[in-house]
Amino acid sequence: xxxxxxxxxxxxxxxxxxxxxxxxxxxxxxxxxxxxxxxxxxxxxxxxxxxxxxxxxxxxxxxxxxxxxxxxxxxxxxxxxxxxxxxxxxxxxxxxxxxxxxxxxxxxxxxxxxxxxxxxxxxxxxxxxxxxxxxxxxxxxxxxxxxxxxxxxxxxxxxxxxxxxxxxxxxxxxxxxxxxxxxxxxxxxxxxxxxxxxxxxxxxxxxxxxxxxxxxxxxxxxxxxxxxxxxxxxxxxxxxxxxxxxxxxxxxxxxxxxxxxxxxxxxxxxxxxxxxxxxxxxxxxxxxxxxxxxxxxxxxxxxxxxxxxxxxxxxxx
Amino acid sequence: xxxxxxxxxxxxxxxxxxxxxxxxxxxxxxxxxxxxxxxxxxxxxxxxxxxxxxxxxxxxxxxxxxxxxxxxxxxxxxxxxxxxxxxxxxxxxxxxxxxxxxxxxxxxxxxxxxxxxxxxxxxxxxxxxxxxxxxxxxxxxxxxxxxxxxxxxxxxxxxxxxxxxxxxxxxxxxxxxxxxxxxxxxxxxxxxxxxxxxxxxxxxxxxxxxxxxxxxxxxxxxxxxxxxxxxxxxxxxxxxxxxxxxxxxxxxxxxxxxxxxxxxxxxxxxxxxxxxxxxxxxxxxxxxxxxxxxxxxxxxxxxxxxxxxxxxxxxxxxxxxxxxxxxxxxxxxxxxxxxxxxxxxxxxxxxxxxxxxxxxxxxxxxxxxxxxxxxxxxxxxxxxxxxxxxxxxxxxxxxxxxxxxxxxxxxxxxxxxxxxxxxxxxxxxxxxxxxxxxxxxxxxxxxxxxxxxxxxxxxxxxxxxxxxxxxxxxxxxxxxxxxxxxxxxxxxxxxxxxxxxxxxxxxxxxxxxxxxx
Numbered sequence: 030x031x032x033x034x035x036x037x038x039x040x041x042x043x044x045x046x047x048x049x050x051x052x053x054x055x056x057x058x059x060x061x062x063x064x065x066x067x068x069x070x071x072x073x074x075x076x077x078x079x080x081x082x083x084x085x086x087x088x089x090x091x092x093x094x095x096x097x098x099x100x101x102x103x104x105x106x107x108x109x110x111x112x113x114x115x116x117x118x119x120x121x122x123x124x125x126x127x128x129x130x131x132x133x134x135x136x137x138x139x140x141x142x143x144x145x146x147x148x149x150x151x152x153x154x155x156x157x158x159x160x161x162x163x164x165x166x167x168x169x170x171x172x173x174x175x176x177x178x179x180x181x182x183x184x185x186x187x188x189x190x191x192x193x194x195x196x197x198x199x200x201x202x203x204x205x206x207x208x209x210x211x212x213x214x215x216x217x218x219x220x221x222x223x224x225x226x227x228x229x230x231x232x233x234x235x236x237x238x239x240x241x242x243x244x245x246x247x248x249x250x251x252x253x254x255x256x257x258x259x260x261x262x263x264x265x266x267x268x269x270x271x272x273x274x275x276x277x278x279x280x281x282x283x284x285x286x287x288x289x290x291x292x293x294x295x296x297x298x299x300x301x302x303x304x305x306x307x308x309x310x311x312x313x314x315x316x317x318x319x320x321x322x323x324x325x326x327x328x329x330x331x332x333x334x335x336x337x338x339x340x341x342x343x344x345x346x
Numbered sequence: 347x348x349x350x351x352x353x354x355x356x357x358x359x360x361x362x363x364x365x366x367x368x369x370x371x372x373x374x375x376x377x378x379x380x381x382x383x384x385x386x387x388x389x390x391x392x393x394x395x396x397x398x399x400x401x402x403x404x405x406x407x408x409x410x411x412x413x414x415x416x417x418x419x420x421x422x423x424x425x426x427x428x429x430x431x432x433x434x435x436x437x438x439x440x441x442x443x444x445x446x447x448x449x450x451x452x453x454x455x456x457x458x459x460x461x462x463x464x465x466x467x468x469x470x471x472x473x474x475x476x477x478x479x480x481x482x483x484x485x486x487x488x489x490x491x492x493x494x495x496x497x498x499x500x501x502x503x504x505x506x507x508x509x510x511x512x513x514x515x516x517x518x519x520x521x522x523x524x525x526x527x528x529x530x531x532x533x534x535x536x537x538x539x540x541x542x543x544x545x546x547x548x549x550x551x552x553x554x555x556x557x558x559x560x561x562x563x564x565x566x567x568x569x570x571x572x573x574x575x576x577x578x579x580x581x582x583x584x585x586x587x588x589x590x591x592x593x594x595x596x597x598x599x600x601x602x603x604x605x606x607x608x609x610x611x612x613x614x615x616x617x618x619x620x621x622x623x624x625x626x627x628x629x630x631x632x633x634x635x636x637x638x639x640x641x642x643x644x645x646x647x648x649x650x651x652x653x654x655x656x657x658x659x660x661x662x663x664x665x666x667x668x669x670x671x672x673x674x675x676x677x678x679x680x681x682x683x684x685x686x687x688x689x690x691x692x693x694x695x696x697x698x699x700x701x702x703x704x705x706x707x708x709x710x711x712x713x714x715x716x717x718x719x720x721x722x723x724x725x726x727x728x729x730x731x732x733x734x735x736x737x738x739x740x741x742x743x744x745x746x747x748x749x750x751x752x753x754x755x756x757x758x759x760x761x762x763x764x765x766x767x768x769x770x771x772x773x774x775x776x777x778x779x780x781x782x783x784x785x786x787x788x789x790x791x792x793x794x795x796x797x798x799x800x801x802x803x804x805x806x807x808x809x810x811x812x813x814x815x816x817x818x819x820x821x822x823x824x825x826x827x828x829x830x831x832x833x834x835x836x837x838x839x840x841x842x843x844x845x846x847x848x849x850x851x852x853x854x855x856x857x858x859x860x861x862x863x
Contacts, residue, residue, distance in 0.1 A: 171840055
């Protein structure tokens, strides 16, 4: 098992390096940002570019890029948006806002989603099940900015329950911040809840009809006992990797929701970097999002093996 | 065991004697044969259709989808507006159709809160001057205490519902002399009053340049009414200040002394009724079934136009991805082994690149060379086929070891022929139906990208749903209709596509046959 995990990690790392190389070359092929002529940082940035090998072949540039990261954890400086500032520092400063919004959304979405899924599965083929299944279908189909609009219009504008935008500052646990965070959290939650409801319902209905459930009932367990101890445990083989995947996704955030509610997070930073053509920030965001995507799939794969002894892929190797 | 049973009453069937004459032939003079099948043989497709029709939600979704597609095709055609009709004044205005507005529907209404007496005078003044009363309904009044010159006084404010199109009322416009002549000509022909008498701002500084104040006001722009409570006209009578001679219809109550224009250098300034001026410019009354957006476009035709682009684009992307994915997956699944693994690694790498990054890089690199839409298309194609390839690969693994493939190979069929003549047709049902689920995905991503402004298609596709949504979002509180209608359309489209796709997938899946009932 450990060997398999290590293999997977190594493989993911290779994939990550290849993607980074591709994106790096594509970004460096673009003409570099035009710098303001009479700024004290300009000269410094030009010197930096010289040192980073902007006139050398791309592979040399990539090597220097990697060397700076490995030896000094230096991801370059922002050349447009935050002129002259260290990209990594900007980026890390944006992470908490994204994480806090996503964390809140997941913390309450997962129990609600699983709960609704269990409810729908236990009431299979009743109106509760039909209603929940249809609602799930509808919620999953509709894109998140529609919810953002609804939440903002109804709760923020009409009912005045919450402020329009997320409160400023870095005091993430103040009451004011908590209230102002609810609209983005709510907008993000719809999709997550619906996803978990759908998965749980599908899994549980399948497990509930299997023969060991019949055996569990025949040997005298009550319905609740049988469901919790036997059926739900089997469902978690599928659900838990999904939860792990979601938790990794916390870091990623949502470009759209962060834009609408002015969450000062990485999603918004990425979008600003794209629109402002700040290549160094964009490079870091690219690496970050790639790493998150790969890590999520890795964690999901590996956790399957840990949770379900039947799926020990590659363990015989 | 059997000995214990008391079987006196039970007939001894085995040893019972039946006399021979009691027997008769069933079919003495008939041929023995199977009964011909009374039912008609049902093909795979017909069978799938029957199962699809049983799924009621999918059928409803299919009809709504059909309606939405028809809307996308015909709405821009039947609408009297094109994407280039941008009205500079009717911006973010609520839905208004003059025919139904009389009965109180779609009447361009917007609620105005806390209107004081001064504003109410202006609203009613517009109604009295142009004959189009903007105040639809007074929703409520409120007494407010306010401090005025050191003393408290009570003031009444009104919450009213206003027809925005009428409420615009009179605006100032400068005309060249020949345009002014033309407008007068048009007035004479149609009898619609566009030009209204001028009010000299020097005479009434209290009007503060508001073109809608045509009555006498004091310096704080409060209306000076006569003893019956009527407005007193404040029109200019000084003929020497007129910009050009006026030989057209005059408003009611004009004895010929009121002046209709004001001299500006090289041009004429007039007070014009914008609603009627709109008729002069466009040949019809303003009629916006879904209102206008921030550009002054008609949302009804814009949504149709955006949807048209989205649908064509999504179908195109799915078709390309389907073809690439099918060939790629077929090669993977058929050959297996090292080829499968190598190709799998390639698709692993491609699927690892975040879509935002792909789109951005393609836009930055290719948009200048091949255009925005093709580079957007490439971004979709680069990673979009991977799901399709995985699906095809799985199907190929399922079918390639079956007897009919072996038989064909024994007969000498080439690899290519085996793949696409023998195995692929077996997998095509699954592949095609998954296409119906790919389309909403593409529409969703496309909308997100245009919403975020990463891809700007407005110059090439007119507009897109994503662009409309982001434009609407900027004014979501003052003009909710501008984001509501695109949202409703997009939401319905996505829901129906997904429901329809799910129904199709279940119907074409042979394993669910006969299970559901």
